[in-house]
Amino acid sequence: MTVGSAQRWGSTLDSVVVYEQGAVCRHLARGSVPPGGQVRVTGLPRSLDPGSLRARVTGAHGSVREARVVVGAEPLGARTPEGLQEQVEELRNEFTAAQGRRDHQLRLIEEIGALRPVAPARRREDAHRRTPVDAWMELADFVDERLAGLHTRLVELEDAVRLAEHELDIAVDRLARSSTDAPSAHVETTVSAHLVVDVSAAGDLDAEVELELEYEVPGAVWVPAYRLSCRQGAESGRLVLRASVAQRTGEDWTGVSVGLATADLRRGTGLPRLRSIRIGRSQPASVPTGWREPPAGLADLFTGYDAAGRPPAT
Structure with missing residues (x-):
């Protein structure tokens, strides 16, 4: 079964978490997995980051073995x-x-x-009228x-x-x-996720499964606003926090559960390098030498210069 013949599933946007810059969206899709397990989930925005796509089966049985973003293009016949x-x-x-x-x-x-x-015109013999x-x-x-x-x-x-x-x-x-060679303005692009779902561990292969897809989109931001209300002479007040959310991701967030986070979505999350700890007599901390491994191919950097020989005397 090829990507074009994979079974298509529609998806709905379930929740969104807006970070300082960007957002993480979660889509839900449901259906029966066809033989071969290849499923194509549609309804994704064009602004998603292909490297951030994650998919899983929300049940106890089944797993997603492969997930990648597929971009399709179809000519619009109504705009010829x-x-x-x-x-x-x-x-x-x-x-x-x-x-x-x-x-x-x-x-x-x-x-x-x-x-x-x-x-009306008045004749001379007529009297004056009111x-x-x-x-x-x-x-x-x-x-x-x-x-x-x-x-x-x-x-x-x-x-x-x-x-x-x-x-x-x-x-x-x-x-x-416009022109007769079907320019890009007459082409509709669609973004979908091609998944390979394995439900061999489930007892019923024809049962419906629910898939959860998460991806990152850049065009979203939120700004907090604080309002403190306090009466004169009172010992307490009321603090109200409001958030203004703006997004241009290409999706409609109406009726979607929206969460807020103050973290930076684009910040690296690599594990830190832990220093070794020795038990015994205290030793002075080693001073870093600043030496690093030379890059590969450094010895061949001036090969062409040496082969050319000395320039002729003038």
Whole structure:
């Protein structure tokens, strides 16, 4: 069974521990191990450190014999140049329609704003008539109310025009940078973990097992904030600790258990070199000589210079 034919399992992010710089994420996956034990767990972010991947079986039976990161790439058929051309035409039509609705709204505002009370023409023999102030005020109220609604709608239409224009500009730029040789912008990359699971120790080979995957991601940080509340004259107070977490790992941490650590995730954890202890008469501490083993190949460093001989006299 090859890597491409390995059984695919989906995974979910279960918990995250955020350090001073970086974070450790834990994914859970469940399924039945196929013959051969090769499993491909998907759903991992592209920002993970391949050297930090660790996997284990959470049950008493079974183990993971091999774990490595596999990066796959698949072309996106919806983003071919032909599809981009159709998308540009569709967005251009939407932009034109949005402009038409905006212009129609402007004409309505102009028509309503041009409404004015006009008194009928009076002949000389007619007596002076009283000005219909109430009718004029009703017309003014109608114009104000109508213009308020039209301007509110105009703001929405102008926002729609700007949004349509922005999407059209993005599509036109994507089409201008596209080509027929399927560039990298039209390729979707996926990151998964290829595991070889051994469940020969279990009694039931068809039973479902749960896998736990841990890996490190760099793009995470947290900052503490302290708040001390104390009343005047009181002998005690209240200290509140808050943590602000920021991450750009490419994963959604909504609903995930998040832990915090003040340690440095990138700090080396090698074992220290222990000095020997001798029981007996005290001896003066030996002074380090500063001598170290010469590097390999030092004797052949000037071989070419010696073979060339002396330069000719000038």
